[in-house]
Amino acid sequence: MVWTPLHAKIHRTIRSRHLFERNQRLLVAVSGGQDSLCLIKLLLDLQSKWGWDLGIAHCDHRWRSDSEANANHVENLAKTWDISFYLETANKPINSEAAARDWRYQALSAIAQVNNYQYIVTGHTASDRAETLLYNLIRGTGADGLQALTWQRPLTTGIILVRPLLEITRIQTEQFCQEFKLPIWEDSTNQDLQYARNRIRQELLPYLRDNFNPQVESALAQTAELLQAEVEYLEKAAQKLRDGALGIGHEKDFLTPCLPLRLNRRVLQKAPLALQRRVMRQVLQQILTDAPSFEHIEKLTALIIAPNRSQTDPFPGGAIAQVEGDWICLKYPQPCGI
Numbered sequence: 542m543v544w545t546p547l548h549a550k551i552h553r554t555i556r557s558r559h560l561f562e563r564n565q566r567l568l569v570a571v572s573g574g575q576d577s578l579c580l581i582k583l584l585l586d587l588q589s590k591w592g593w594d595l596g597i598a599h600c601d602h603r604w605r606s607d608s609e610a611n612a613n614h615v616e617n618l619a620k621t622w623d624i625s626f627y628l629e630t631a632n633k634p635i636n637s638e639a640a641a642r643d644w645r646y647q648a649l650s651a652i653a654q655v656n657n658y659q660y661i662v663t664g665h666t667a668s669d670r671a672e673t674l675l676y677n678l679i680r681g682t683g684a685d686g687l688q689a690l691t692w693q694r695p696l697t698t699g700i701i702l703v704r705p706l707l708e709i710t711r712i713q714t715e716q717f718c719q720e721f722k723l724p725i726w727e728d729s730t731n732q733d734l735q736y737a738r739n740r741i742r743q744e745l746l747p748y749l750r751d752n753f754n755p756q757v758e759s760a761l762a763q764t765a766e767l768l769q770a771e772v773e774y775l776e777k778a779a780q781k782l783r784d785g786a787l788g789i790g791h792e793k794d795f796l797t798p799c800l801p802l803r804l805n806r807r808v809l810q811k812a813p814l815a816l817q818r819r820v821m822r823q824v825l826q827q828i829l830t831d832a833p834s835f836e837h838i839e840k841l842t843a844l845i846i847a848p849n850r851s852q853t854d855p856f857p858g859g860a861i862a863q864v865e866g867d868w869i870c871l872k873y874p875q876p877c878g879i
């Protein structure tokens with residue numbers, strides 16, 4: 542086996558970030574594109590050092606005429622490498638990026654659960670991280686959106702999603718595939734500029750590279766990495782402040798709150814605005830079916846210093862918030878039926 546600088550880098554990353562344990566079962570998501578082929582080749586080459594049991598999963602969204610041939614291509618690669626192969630095919634074509642992502646993670650989680658894989662591994666790169674940061678920034682977001690893709694996160698009980706290539710750019714994965722003559726399956730939808738992410742990839746990032754910073758993808762990925770640590774710190778600080786304002790001692794006490802619910806304004810008034818907003822977002826995340834908007838968070842935060850008897854207009858679902866002395870009370874017009 543040829544040991545390249547990329548092999549050494551990924552080996553160090555996995556070890557230093559504790560992404561995997563030894564002798565674990567890893568389900569690798571392989572689309573057939575350059576990033577996922579680079580990933581599976583690296584893991585195969587590192588397998589003898591870590592004792593992993595590798596499997597390949599492919600998700601066919603049925604949104605391209607060649608998707609079945611693409612799936613067969615990946616299956617043949619799995620046979621060549623003598624790796625277990627799992628295929629999940631959508632019942633009907635999925636045309637939305639968000640819907641496809643949700644379906645893909647559900648499908649991968651189901652395969653992992655049935656076949657006892659502890660980790661699902663994807664080939665997201667620093668380039669993906671940069672694109673996600675720009676995409677969320679353009680749409681409007683806070684630090685949570687700008688932190689973009691994280692190294693690992695739980696998908697379901699006992700299954701962790703891991704992204705080992707977040708310090709590797711797409712240029713590097715392409716060079717790696719060329720060096721090892723890996724048979725890349727070109728996805729025609731990656732060139733379709735009707736998708737915002739493709740316009741960022743094909744037009745915006747090349748422009749930024751040529752006119753502002755040749756290493757813009759790595760720079761943006763580093764920004765996301767810094768923000769990830771800061772977001773984790775702020776979320777924990779906000780949870781502590783929220784629990785104090787609610788008068789509860791443990792996170793589990795707040796998992797399924799039933800309105801009415803009361804927040805102590807005197808506790809919140811002592812905190813910086815950044816933490817006040819995070820507390821209000823955490824509260825709204827538990828009572829709204831969709832993610833709270835900036836406007837939702839701001840109108841609830843404003844009640845921290847508002848005059849007595851001030852109240853909001855209804856949030857989605859009908860809940861309102863009202864100032865009652867030292868308290869912000871969230872309630873429904875009728876008694877809670879939970």
